[in-house]
Amino acid sequence: LRVAREAIELRVREQRMSAIDIDGFASALRQPRACFVTLRKGGALRGCMGCLEPQDSLVRSVAYYAVQATVREPRFPPVMPPELPLLH
DSSP: OHHHHHHHHHHHHHSOOOOOOGGGSOHHHHSBOOEEEEEEETTEEEEEEEESSOOSBHHHHHHHHHHHHHHOOTTSOOOOGGGGGGBO
16 A cells, blocks of 8 residues: 555656665565556545556556556546545
């Protein structure tokens, strides 16, 4: 959750992606895994993106798809800074 939130906030506030050093994470999180990241605002869907096949380490995939759900989700406009505290 921390990785997703940090990636989202960096992208929305500073328009850049985070560089993640995976060495500090548990071995299981450094393994290639598929994942989906779902964003909710007030209990309602605000974005969801992911993959069914492993693309990268779980940590990097979570960061990547969190940002994708934030700014590239075709069903919603990009998340704006005032929305950040409302996202879960």
